[in-house]
Amino acid sequence: MDPSAAVWLVLAVxxxxxxxxxxxxxxxxxxxxxxxxxxxxxxxELALMAVLTFAVGSLLEAGIGQRHAQGWEFYAAAACLFITLGFPGFVWRYLRRGRG
Known part of the structure; x- marks a missing residue:
């Protein structure tokens, strides 16, 4: 798989x-x-989905070539990015108006 396509696939997931x-x-x-x-x-559920997304990324990276070892900084930044990507769902669930 093309590395660029793998990156977009992991972001979509x-x-x-x-x-x-x-x-x-x-x-x-x-x-x-x-x-x-x-x-x-x-x-x-958010933590479970983050772990599964990290696993998909690791599998795609291993499929492209050699998997690189990551430090805690990578996982901290990736977790912050994952939480940020979930913001639209949070807004839809808790902050939308007119719930009736």
Whole structure:
């Protein structure tokens, strides 16, 4: 796979994965439906999706060539980016007007 395409694929996966906890009312996406899902569940799902997105990125990097070792700084910056990508879902869930 082309490295540029792999980067765009990981970014697209990250955008979708970061917004899924806010758009879904099921526990861990497959469990029972909860009308007002607690914020703790959403944070757990967000962390789980971040780990899965990092795994997809690592697999794509290994498929392109040699996987580079990353320090804690990389994971801190990636986690901040992941949380930032989830902001539209957060706004849609908690800050939109006219919820009725």
């Amino acid at each position: 990250a955008v979708v994965a970061a917004n899924l906890p806010y758009l879904n009312e099921r526990l861990l996406f497959v469990g029972p439906r909860r009308a007002p899902k607690a914020a703790g569940w959403r944070l757990l």
